[in-house]
Amino acid sequence: MLRLERISVEIDGATVLREASIEIAKGGTVALIGRNGAGKTSVLRSIMGFLRLSSGRISFEGHDLAEVPAHCRPSMGIGYAPEDRRLYGSFTLEENLRFPGEVMRITAAELSRRLDLVYAVLPELQGMRKRPAAGLSGGQGKMVALGRALVAGARLVLLDEPFQGLAPVLAQRYGTALRALREADRDIALLITESNPSLLRSFADENYLIERGEVSRHGALPDSSLAASGLASWIR
Ligand SMILES: Nc1ncnc2c1ncn2[C@@H]1O[C@H](COP(=O)(O)OP(=O)(O)OP(=O)(O)O)[C@@H](O)[C@H]1O
Ligand SMILES: [Mg+2]
Numbered sequence: 001m002l003r004l005e006r007i008s009v010e011i012d013g014a015t016v017l018r019e020a021s022i023e024i025a026k027g028g029t030v031a032l033i034g035r036n037g038a039g040k041t042s043v044l045r046s047i048m049g050f051l052r053l054s055s056g057r058i059s060f061e062g063h064d065l066a067e068v069p070a071h072c073r074p075s076m077g078i079g080y081a082p083e084d085r086r087l088y089g090s091f092t093l094e095e096n097l098r099f100p101g102e103v104m105r106i107t108a109a110e111l112s113r114r115l116d117l118v119y120a121v122l123p124e125l126q127g128m129r130k131r132p133a134a135g136l137s138g139g140q141g142k143m144v145a146l147g148r149a150l151v152a153g154a155r156l157v158l159l160d161e162p163f164q165g166l167a168p169v170l171a172q173r174y175g176t177a178l179r180a181l182r183e184a185d186r187d188i189a190l191l192i193t194e195s196n197p198s199l200l201r202s203f204a205d206e207n208y209l210i211e212r213g214e215v216s217r218h219g220a221l222p223d224s225s226l227a228a229s230g231l232a233s234w235i236r
Contacts, residue, residue, distance in 0.1 A: 001026045001189055002047070002156055007056030009046055009213075016042045019056065020215040022191075022208055024156070029182070029190045033197045034210035040193035041083060043210070044158045047191075048080050049073050061155070075104045079153020083160040085145035089134030093125060093144055096133050100152040114154070118147040121180045139170040146177065150188075159192045175203065 006019040016039050024030045034040050045051045047058060049070030058065040060076060068076065079100070087096050097118060101111040119126045122143050128136070136144065142162060149157050163171045181188065192204065207218045 001028075001061050002191070003057075003059045004043070004047070005057045005059070007046060007058060008054045009042055009051050010054050011042075011051070016213050017046065017215075018213045020210070020213065021217075022215060024189045024191055024206075026189060027186045028206065029192070029204045030206045030208065031197070031204035032191060032193045032208050032210055032215075033195070034193070035195055038210045039213040040195075040210060041160055042213070043215075044080060044082075044160050044191070044193065047073075047078070047158060074100060074152040077153060077155030078158065079149035079151065079156070080158045081145040081149040081160060081162065083164065085141045087133040087136070087141055087144055087148075089132065091133055092130050093133055093136065094129040096144055097125075097147050097151055100148060104152060111151070114151045117181075117184060118150050120184055121150070121177050122147050139166055139173075142166060142170075142174065143177065146174070150181070153188065155187070156189045156191070159190065161193050161195065163194060163196070178203065 002022075002024040004020055004022040006021050007017055008015060008019055009017040020039070020043060022030065022032065022043070032040055032043060042051060046053060047065070049065065049068065053066070060068075060078070063076070065073065074080075088099065091099070094115075097115060098111060101114060106114070124140075125143060125147060128140070133141070133144065146159065146162065149159065162174060166174060178190070178192075181190075197207070209216050209218055
């Protein structure tokens with residue numbers, strides 16, 4: 001459903017992605033694992049249309065995204081939770097969730113269906129719906145950012161280092177929410193970046209490694225192949 005074909009991206013004359021190829025099937029979960037500065041965020045920003053490709057092609061459900069301006073991509077069903085969660089502090093939690101749906105002008109019935117999914121996957125948000133987002137903790141804010149990405153991302157959800165900075169118990173909770181999402185909707189595809197492969201290896205169907213903008217494909221990563229690939233040394 002999403003295919004990055006040998007994409008290259010330059011920022012200020014420096015190459016940040018070099019002929020990177022990634023493929024995600026409908027309902028698939030793909031992890032993109034790489035150290036700081038490897039290019040993970042640049043991959044997601046390229047999919048969202050915030051970075052211009054110097055070569056290569058991104059297609060989404062058969063459409064060449066070169067023909068789709070960045071502001072139209074969420075309406076195709078692509079949700080994005082950037083690493084800095086960027087909630088609107090003066091809006092309530094639920095207003096933050098509704099916001100992408102309202103910008104995309106999805107129908108009230110569809111928005112309500114999406115919110116039901118968010119509250120089913122993240123039931124703890126329900127009791128806090130009227131709270132101003134400014135009063136949420138960092139961990140709660142991450143959950144809201146996931147929920148917000150789900151409102152736009154009916155087809156594909158991009159999560160940039162969602163586990164980063166979460167206390168272990170919250171990281172576990174986040175993982176449970178992702179599994180609940182998998183159960184609730186088997187068609188949504190997930191692309192999750194991470195610098196710590198131990199957090200995702202049991203979760204993703206497919207793992208890609210990124211190093212200095214170059215992407216390689218590693219299939220599923222059981223513990224043994226993780227050790228063999230030398231990735232174990234990354235685990236903090
Ligand atoms: N706006 C920018 N201007 C200049 N260089 C940039 C810019 N954004 C990213 N880069 C460079 O592109 C490379 C890839 O950055 P990117 O943010 O995609 O990495 P990352 O894997 O997401 O890192 P992190 O784990 O720190 O989030 C880095 O070398 C970075 O310095
Ligand atoms: Mg990043």
